[in-house]
Amino acid sequence: MNVFSDLGQGILAILTVQNLLLLGAGVLLGMVVGVMPGLGPSAGLAILLPLTFGLDPTGAIVMLAAVYYGAMYGGTITSVLINTPGESATVASTFDGYPLAQQGRAGPALVMAAVASFVAGTIGAVLISVAAPVTAAVATTFGPPELFLVVMAGLLTLIVIVQGNRLLGALSAVLGFAIATVGIDIGGGAQRYTFGSSELINGIDFIPVAIGLFGLGEVFHMLWKGGHLERLAYVSVRAKGRSFWPTRHDVRESRGPMLRGSVLGFAVGATPGAGATVASLMSYNLEKSVSRTPEKFGKGAMPGLVGPEAANNAASAGAMVPLLTLGIPGSASTAVLIGGFLMWGLQPGPLLMEQNPEFAWGLIASMYLGNAMLLVVNIFCIPAFASIARVPFRVLGPVVIVLCVLGTFTVNGSIIEVGIMLACGVLGFFMRRIGMSPAALVIALVLGPLAEETLRQTMIVSGGQLDIFWERTTSLVLLILIGCLLLLPVVAPRLSRLVRRRLRSVGEQRADSAEREPDEHKV
Amino acid sequence: MRTKLFSALAALTVAAALAGCGSSGTSDESAAEDYPSEELDWTIAFGPGGGNDIMARTMVDILQKQDLYPENIKVENKEGGSGATGWGYLFSNKGEAYNISTTSGSFITTPLQADTGWTHEDFTPVGLFATDDALVLVPGDSPIKNWEDWVEFAKDKGTVTVGGIGTVNVDFILHALLAEAAGYKIDYVPYNEEGQVQTSLLSGALDAMVSNPGSILGQVEAGKMTPLLFTGKEPLPTLPDVPTGESLGFKDLPSLPRGLILPPDAPKYAQEWWIDTMKKVVETDEWKQYLKDNNLIEDVRWGDDFASYLTETADGFEATLKEQGAL
Numbered sequence: 001m002n003v004f005s006d007l008g009q010g011i012l013a014i015l016t017v018q019n020l021l022l023l024g025a026g027v028l029l030g031m032v033v034g035v036m037p038g039l040g041p042s043a044g045l046a047i048l049l050p051l052t053f054g055l056d057p058t059g060a061i062v063m064l065a066a067v068y069y070g071a072m073y074g075g076t077i078t079s080v081l082i083n084t085p086g087e088s089a090t091v092a093s094t095f096d097g098y099p100l101a102q103q104g105r106a107g108p109a110l111v112m113a114a115v116a117s118f119v120a121g122t123i124g125a126v127l128i129s130v131a132a133p134v135t136a137a138v139a140t141t142f143g144p145p146e147l148f149l150v151v152m153a154g155l156l157t158l159i160v161i162v163q164g165n166r167l168l169g170a171l172s173a174v175l176g177f178a179i180a181t182v183g184i185d186i187g188g189g190a191q192r193y194t195f196g197s198s199e200l201i202n203g204i205d206f207i208p209v210a211i212g213l214f215g216l217g218e219v220f221h222m223l224w225k226g227g228h229l230e231r232l233a234y235v236s237v238r239a240k241g242r243s244f245w246p247t248r249h250d251v252r253e254s255r256g257p258m259l260r261g262s263v264l265g266f267a268v269g270a271t272p273g274a275g276a277t278v279a280s281l282m283s284y285n286l287e288k289s290v291s292r293t294p295e296k297f298g299k300g301a302m303p304g305l306v307g308p309e310a311a312n313n314a315a316s317a318g319a320m321v322p323l324l325t326l327g328i329p330g331s332a333s334t335a336v337l338i339g340g341f342l343m344w345g346l347q348p349g350p351l352l353m354e355q356n357p358e359f360a361w362g363l364i365a366s367m368y369l370g371n372a373m374l375l376v377v378n379i380f381c382i383p384a385f386a387s388i389a390r391v392p393f394r395v396l397g398p399v400v401i402v403l404c405v406l407g408t409f410t411v412n413g414s415i416i417e418v419g420i421m422l423a424c425g426v427l428g429f430f431m432r433r434i435g436m437s438p439a440a441l442v443i444a445l446v447l448g449p450l451a452e453e454t455l456r457q458t459m460i461v462s463g464g465q466l467d468i469f470w471e472r473t474t475s476l477v478l479l480i481l482i483g484c485l486l487l488l489p490v491v492a493p494r495l496s497r498l499v500r501r502r503l504r505s506v507g508e509q510r511a512d513s514a515e516r517e518p519d520e521h522k523v
Numbered sequence: 524m525r526t527k528l529f530s531a532l533a534a535l536t537v538a539a540a541l542a543g544c545g546s547s548g549t550s551d552e553s554a555a556e557d558y559p560s561e562e563l564d565w566t567i568a569f570g571p572g573g574g575n576d577i578m579a580r581t582m583v584d585i586l587q588k589q590d591l592y593p594e595n596i597k598v599e600n601k602e603g604g605s606g607a608t609g610w611g612y613l614f615s616n617k618g619e620a621y622n623i624s625t626t627s628g629s630f631i632t633t634p635l636q637a638d639t640g641w642t643h644e645d646f647t648p649v650g651l652f653a654t655d656d657a658l659v660l661v662p663g664d665s666p667i668k669n670w671e672d673w674v675e676f677a678k679d680k681g682t683v684t685v686g687g688i689g690t691v692n693v694d695f696i697l698h699a700l701l702a703e704a705a706g707y708k709i710d711y712v713p714y715n716e717e718g719q720v721q722t723s724l725l726s727g728a729l730d731a732m733v734s735n736p737g738s739i740l741g742q743v744e745a746g747k748m749t750p751l752l753f754t755g756k757e758p759l760p761t762l763p764d765v766p767t768g769e770s771l772g773f774k775d776l777p778s779l780p781r782g783l784i785l786p787p788d789a790p791k792y793a794q795e796w797w798i799d800t801m802k803k804v805v806e807t808d809e810w811k812q813y814l815k816d817n818n819l820i821e822d823v824r825w826g827d828d829f830a831s832y833l834t835e836t837a838d839g840f841e842a843t844l845k846e847q848g849a850l
Contacts, residue, residue, distance in 0.1 A: 046572070049571040050598075050600075139722065140726060141726045142722050143722065144719075144723060144728055145728070184637070184691075186689065186713050186714075186715055191636070191637065194637070198604045198607035198608070198611065198638065199603065199607070199608065200604075201604050201607065201637040202605060272716075322722075326721075327742065328721050328722055329717070335717075335718065339571065339572020339573055339577070342737060342738075342816075342817070343580075345816060347740055347741045347744070348741050349740065349741010349742050349743075349745055350741060351741060352741065412602055412603050412608075413601070414603060453714075453715065457713075457714070457723070457728075460711070461710075461729070463710070
């Protein structure tokens with residue numbers, strides 16, 4: 001088949017000493033970038049792009065792509081260990097990742113997250129190799145109405161996370177939407193709540209808010225609870241004991257979420273828009289819906305970490321599809337990569353793969369290799385990272401504060417953003433005290449403007465008519481999928497009960513004896 | 524060892540004394556003679572990988588390769604507020620001879636929509652090198668093949684849906700001017716990202732869009748989009764068959780300035796040095812190649828000519844935007 005010969009050529013193209021070194025360097029740099037709170041893939045790519053000015057295109061893209069997915073791996077580590085997502089795509093990893101770390105299961109959580117990332121990254125690479133043209137064809141049917149529906153699917157996650165206290169949860173989300181209105185209104189060009197400041201005309205960025213709410217807020221909260229007074233490690237992990245490795249139970253319950261997350265992530269990642277963020281949130285939502293133990297979610301359920309982790313890594317592979325096959329950037333990170341294409345003298349567009357096969361296929365081939373490298377690097381590094389969880393809070397707390405300030409400042413070199421971060425730290429503390437949901441706020445902040453923008457675009461396109469949503473085929477399919485997603489938590493338990501009853505009655509008829517009920521609840 | 528150290532010290536002292544003599548009294552003159560003798564602080568008001576970034580880095584590369592700038596050049600991306608942060612930084616270095624920055628469209632539009640504290644008039648102009656012009660495009664599978672088809676289609680339909688980046692931006696201005704001159708109505712859909720405008724057009728949500736050639740040429744080559752009109756003064760070398768706005772009777776379509784500026788009240792000698800030096804840069808093969816690769820139309824204007832071009836463009840923008848109710 002053509003795919004295999006192309007892929008073979010791609011592998012040959014990257015099997016030079018220089019390219020392998022670049023790949024290794026990219027992977028490690030990506031990890032480091034990802035581990036720094038505040039520095040996610042897009043910031044990391046932007047910082048490292050100028051370094052590739054003199055490189056040949058294949059070497060340059062191999063390195064930058066490695067930084068991109070390496071940062072996705074690294075981002076999980078801070079989400080799990082210090083509850084600070086470095087990128088909106090890893091917000092969902094904090095929901096169950098951090099509770100797992102608090103229960104002393106940081107080791108298994110990180111190992112499973114790395115495995116999930118590897119599986120998803122590899123599945124993503126396979127899907128790019130074989131399904132890129134089909135995916136690209138679907139991606140070109142995405143206009144404003146479709147994007148709006150995808151964003152709505154991501155926002156549905158709000159319902160799932162705020163289940164504890166709906167009123168306070170809704171309040172948190174509304175606060176997020178309110179913060180999101182700051183900046184120039186793309187629709188009319190008017191300024192909203194900028195008070196004349198030119199620093200605010202592009203709105204309030206996700207990064208300072210997330211770092212403040214999650215990272216700093218958690219430190220303040222731990223202080224309030226007296227975490228600094230505890231003599232023992234506030235979370236203890238033995239890096240080289242059996243407790244470091246995931247149990248067989250962890251692996252078994254992660255298999256499904258990993259596969260579902262990978263496919264979902266790849267598909268969502270290939271659509272232009274919020275890609276990895278929406279993918280990881282949808283995956284969380286989906287896993288909770290199909291789980292037999294949804295009540296464990298948010299309290300350290302392995303599927304709640306593994307699903308989103310797989311989804312955001314597969315999404316970073318999926319995002320390469322429109323980039324390579326259409327020349328269209330689907331996310332902030334791939335927009336930086338497209339800038340790189342131009343810088344290296346390549347013309348992004350539908351003909352890119354045809355005109356520069358060794359470039360495109362070299363990139364795809366490097367994804368197989370890069371993901372394998374990352375898995376190895378991660379498994380070696382995790383004991384070191386996981387031992388962070390053993391550092392007493394009175395030492396770790398101040399370090400986290402310094403990292404939060406540095407991380408925020410590094411992104412844009414803006415002292416105002418550091419101020420926003422500190423203010424959000426205080427806000428995050430009070431939100432925790434009252435029982436509000438910082439996660440809901442952050443999701444609303446990221447997805448709110450996208451929802452607003454795409455809905456307004458849709459309404460301009462349709463002249464204010466809502467039928468545009470079911471007149472367009474892709475949009476109709478998405479509407480149905482969202483409907484299913486909404487019904488799933490209601491229908492799924494009943495359906496499985498029905499199936500079980502059926503099975504049992506069949507069993508009873510056959511054996512004609514009172515068998516014990518299939519013990520699926522414990523799985 | 525000791526003698527060496529001693530002689531080095533002595534030499535230093537003498538040098539310092541000489542330098543002291545030189546600078547005392549006629550400091551301005553000697554600074555002018557010595558210029559440039561310090562590290563240059565080159566501000567890029569946007570992130571890496573964008574049009575402004577690539578232009579600045581190409582210039583720096585030429586300046587260094589040709590040994591035109593004898594000292595080190597420190598290039599820094601100061602991103603934020605659609606250029607407000609970077610150019611605001613240059614603005615704050617009033618009177619400095621060793622700060623410089625490249626301009627692009629936001630240099631005109633950002634002060635129009637936000638209180639930046641500066642406008643294009645505040646800075647010391649070096650020169651304009653090229654303009655960024657746009658293509659008007661329809662989907663490749665549409666029956667519309669040229670501008671006449673499009674106008675006919677638009678008039679038939681009554682109101683056409685068109686898209687581009689932002690509202691207070693040249694994309695909107697172009698659509699508005701073209702529609703007014705050709706006699707059809709538009710609903711303008713603003714986007715934040717280039718990728719989304721492109722998929723919107725391909726998905727059939729938009730009737731037409733505008734985009735700069737660099738990012739859209741791949742789509743045109745693949746037949747996914749049909750270009751109808753190019754807003755530049757001359758046809759695009761890569762697409763010679765696409766008519767220019769002027770050839771179709773549209774006068775004064777705006778374009779975006781790709782130029783170089785110094786801080787407000789920069790010394791006269793610095794401005795002159797840069798004009799002389801950049802005259803050499805624009806003659807290099809590397810620069811010509813850059814213009815070709817990035818589909819920029821060369822348009823060279825120096826010093827005050829550049830300044831009056833900026834004023835003209837900005838006034839035109841403001842007038843159109845006010846007329847359309849976007850400001």
